[in-house]
Amino acid sequence: MDDLRSRFGRRLRLGMIGGGPGSWIGRMHQGAAILDGWWDVVSGVWSSDPGRSRAAGPLLGVDAGRSYGDVAEMLARERERPDGIDAVAIMTPNDTHYPYAVAALDAGLDVICDKPITHDLAQARDLVTRVGASGRLYAITHGYAAYPMTRYASRLVREGGIGGLRFVQVEYIQAGMATRLEDGPQTNRLRWLLDSRRSGLAQVMSAIGCHAQHLACFVTGRNVARVCAEAGAVVPGRQLIDHVSALLEFEGGCVGTFTAIQAAAGSENDIRLRVYGEHGMVEWSHRECSYLRVAMLGEPVRLVARGDPGLPPDIIAGGRAPRGHPEGLLQAFANIYGEVAQERMARAVGGEVPSFPYPRIEDGAHSMAFIEACLASKAAGRWVDVTR
Amino acid sequence: MDDLRSRFGRRLRLGMIGGGPGSWIGRMHQGAAILDGWWDVVSGVWSSDPGRSRAAGPLLGVDAGRSYGDVAEMLARERERPDGIDAVAIMTPNDTHYPYAVAALDAGLDVICDKPITHDLAQARDLVTRVGASGRLYAITHGYAAYPMTRYASRLVREGGIGGLRFVQVEYIQAGMATRLEDGPQTNRLRWLLDSRRSGLAQVMSAIGCHAQHLACFVTGRNVARVCAEAGAVVPGRQLIDHVSALLEFEGGCVGTFTAIQAAAGSENDIRLRVYGEHGMVEWSHRECSYLRVAMLGEPVRLVARGDPGLPPDIIAGGRAPRGHPEGLLQAFANIYGEVAQERMARAVGGEVPSFPYPRIEDGAHSMAFIEACLASKAAGRWVDVTR
């Protein structure tokens, strides 16, 4: 790793799109980018208000001269610099993910983007094509799939460690929309969140549901083939979709259940996955992100912990502190940032480019297909195929 | 309680149907019946083999003279005795629950029966009629709904403690049929379990699924109105149904998910329920049966424990040892046995008959309607109404 950085000769330069002062996800991206020394955050557009955007940079440790009024300006001006940005990180309102990603790709930049990648499947397919044509990297910050223990789960399951798959349970439960936010003061953030033209076809899927679907697909190594879904608002009078639950059939035939709800009053934010196979099962919960419960038929349950000496070295390397010292989502995000950097550097210096498990554009497109299928199923009241 | 027993003048006399030596559920019923001194187990039919049945009694502490060769003999002979049995407890193969219950009712006895109550909904409706006409008591040993903490959950939810209902998750996960039992030695027990004419329309629902459905209905105080279900065998080549998962709509409009699977290799037997409402949620897991997690919006999670001094007295009375001393399913069963006894005694001695929350024939009939609806939904590939 250090050798790769040395051969490349410098850190990569990141421009942020979104995540201004007061944004926790902004600090998450920024901290993750710099944590391991792969990136410097040198530029940004921090607000849709040009004046506020330009003013924000210095508060976030970025030179005023590289804090721009809008994305077009950033891309143009950075391109002119000898030390211009290598990539952008996008964490703006959902409806802008697609156009900003397109613009960045067009500008020859790599893209690290928050979910959902686009408004709908058509846009997503277009983006797949564009990324392929551009030769640029495109990563999605599904942090839950970048923990050492979810990656170990994926490795174990895909390599047959629990035998043929039999059943999957995945859920993302949250209280973020448990109250009538519609009736409170309408902040900028609420304004776009509550407008489905901006937040996505199904708000709960844009916000959390696609994380759960992606995690299940990542760990099983399979896409969802068919779905039968309930979708709607559990909060009375709400126009947005704050809940989707579904029966799943994965490619290859394994069945399962899916639940995403943002209106679970009192519930702590948590994403949980169980995958059952012929010989045993694995269970992971975000709340205990450093542990994977592995239960094999006829054996005591094992609590595999981040850093356990029997884990594969690359899994262990996904943690930074010894077993027993808690880590969290920041480090998972940092794993994604580090892998994108390493792939970029490896391409640049030549030689073998490692294959990293971070979430890519194709994963994002499957999420959009899944969301559309859930809505189609709800409308039809029956099972529907997920578009391949 | 002691006063009631004194006024009644004696313990009640129970005859067991099924639960011979080696049967853990037999010991559970027997232990639960005698634990609190409400019942004596004085008679029984312990096997479908008359010789083995008669021999079993003394091993189980019952006089040889009251260990009978079959149910008809027991009912006839006990009726002749001045100290004949007051009730039967039925824990035989599923297909016999209905005829034995009918016979016992016809003999003027109260019935305590394992689930499922019948083979199908038609039988269940007939049994509802028969119980009503007989004036006898009929209780189902859904022990999970007889824990102090599930009863407190039910009280809390029904009294509006978490506000209007929004979402329900219930599951019963087990590994009992994770392997190809079909290929192993065919014990008597396996022979009827694996024969759906005997074990029921859906084996997994007979064995565990109806417990989960009942628990959800008990805690919410609502029946299931509509269901959209997947049902089948996750073990390749299996003819029986070892898995049902479903989307639920309860009466009154609350939605939810349901999962029952007997082929979850490695998984420990567990039944789990979460009910979300407008203001908060409750969560219970059988594995931690003495605790109820209550999470209200904006407040720290509370772990309400069996015996907590703030609980209602009748909930506290459902436990026997101080908070912190584990109890289990035996005590939950004993709560059911005790309540049936008290209701019977109260009727006999006159005066007010308390209203006990133990599961009754109507609850069992709803379970049968639910099972049939799941299968109908699976066949149709869409939502179906649950017969009222």
Added chain:
Amino acid sequence: MDDLRSRFGRRLRLGMIGGGPGSWIGRMHQGAAILDGWWDVVSGVWSSDPGRSRAAGPLLGVDAGRSYGDVAEMLARERERPDGIDAVAIMTPNDTHYPYAVAALDAGLDVICDKPITHDLAQARDLVTRVGASGRLYAITHGYAAYPMTRYASRLVREGGIGGLRFVQVEYIQAGMATRLEDGPQTNRLRWLLDSRRSGLAQVMSAIGCHAQHLACFVTGRNVARVCAEAGAVVPGRQLIDHVSALLEFEGGCVGTFTAIQAAAGSENDIRLRVYGEHGMVEWSHRECSYLRVAMLGEPVRLVARGDPGLPPDIIAGGRAPRGHPEGLLQAFANIYGEVAQERMARAVGGEVPSFPYPRIEDGAHSMAFIEACLASKAAGRWVDVTR
């Protein structure tokens, strides 16, 4: 087991001393005795008030004719009966354990007794001699050491499963005396509890501390050789000892810590043990009595559960329901009652008498030596030897 019972020809007959109506520990003993069909509870002395004692029997399911006014009467009258009691179970105030046990032994009866066995070590040594001379059985209801998982821990540790012992942590924490009971209404129970001449040299040790010490000794297979203790009242103004914490040195050299406190406001009753060895450790908590955490160096933590198929058959036999169905202290008590019965029956019918792990008189004597050593250490302000 059934064979032994058949050869013996009947159940054993138990007389209860203490545990009248309203006593949870009384119901625990009674339920444990009858749960598995080894004993009938046929006689008793339920109160120090002869009239109340005689009246209590029928409330507890015992014939009025065998409910006696005092222990002497019970022993005399039962001796005259052809169907007299085989043993007594003692659960009276602490100062009466010794004289009642002596009387029962003198009457040729086996004894099952609550801790502490005596007031002091001198009495305990006398009782060791008496039990030995009598040829009768004497069991102490240290239920915590009768769980399948503590017994498995003991087996594992004693057989070297974690290598040479290095460190032990044991504690029993409770809130039972967190408030100034001294200032409230003085019930009969409080009257003797708060009188150290009756409740013992150190109230907290009589009530819970000796359970913790015994559990540590049982699992390690070692007595305590030396102790350095703090002992006193954490509740201001209290005359009794409500807290003892101590540094331990076990025979053979392993060190450890011990804590018993009855005044831990807010704390749920719990007894916890960790034993560390050269190669790994075991951890058990009463709150999760059906699980043993086994953590070996360099391996994932294993949660060994009651009923896990890899456990030794006799350990599995200590549970009654399949893995995942909670059991509790009642079943642990029942294990002790069952073993005493089996030992008694095996002696009676001849042939091999199995060696059961239930707590015996010598264990109780070591507890009394330990208590005296703690107090001596507190007085001296330094380490003292525990009398062998």
Added chain:
Amino acid sequence: MDDLRSRFGRRLRLGMIGGGPGSWIGRMHQGAAILDGWWDVVSGVWSSDPGRSRAAGPLLGVDAGRSYGDVAEMLARERERPDGIDAVAIMTPNDTHYPYAVAALDAGLDVICDKPITHDLAQARDLVTRVGASGRLYAITHGYAAYPMTRYASRLVREGGIGGLRFVQVEYIQAGMATRLEDGPQTNRLRWLLDSRRSGLAQVMSAIGCHAQHLACFVTGRNVARVCAEAGAVVPGRQLIDHVSALLEFEGGCVGTFTAIQAAAGSENDIRLRVYGEHGMVEWSHRECSYLRVAMLGEPVRLVARGDPGLPPDIIAGGRAPRGHPEGLLQAFANIYGEVAQERMARAVGGEVPSFPYPRIEDGAHSMAFIEACLASKAAGRWVDVTR
């Protein structure tokens, strides 16, 4: 916060002493310093080997020109720069903490130092004097006391939330020295760790024990007044002290227990604290760092979580992501780094200087007094006073 940074006009500049490539604690310090934008890491001495030290900087993102061969060189050269460092972070072998801190203070720099602060109490007292005379800031990275939930525990306990203190249990358990490291290859790190002249009077106390002692003192707001300790090696043949357990008496009279062991084979690294008071107790474990268990007498247990809306705003501000998103030791360290920066900036710009709870030199001196008292107690076999 942003206002303070703006008024100060720049980030602070940090020089690292120790924590070279491959050091996890080095990455922890570096990541914590930069996470929130308070510090830039601009300089360092990364190894006791001057050549390796100079080479390490670029690997860690620091200019070669500011990577020095030794501490004296760094202090001298940085002093000459207009943009020289403001502070040093010390994470070298234990015996160098004191001289490096002295040198940095003499050079007019603030100091952030790993524990233990010195070799013994005499050095510690000297350092207290020096810090006082210098007017510089001195912080100790006891990260465990910088979590939102331990800080909330401290606030709650000190403000009387659980009433008068009654009992304290604190422990730090680890397997780091469970094997005979003495017999393996002697790395540089092992060489000083295993040499008590370098690692400290009691290795286990230098490594982990002082963290536990500090946490207990921080949460209770009290120093330890008297101690009675066992100290030694639980690994046979070991010359170093790998275990200390002790009975404690805090100032003001509350008693407690303390355990630190580095040779707990199989045990996951964990630090745990329980504080019991008149009305309830608090419990915290590092393994679940974002939660505080608060159990008040007569009430259900509450699991207070980082981010719970009822927490004080400054406690909430110690977390960065919403409740339910795991954070860990990095963020706790970052809290310390941020507070030192804010105190420094506030002093510089004038106006009110907030009082931050980060661990200071006086806390470190008490730790050294505690360690010496434990050893004195072990030598004497009795209670000793902790030097004030």
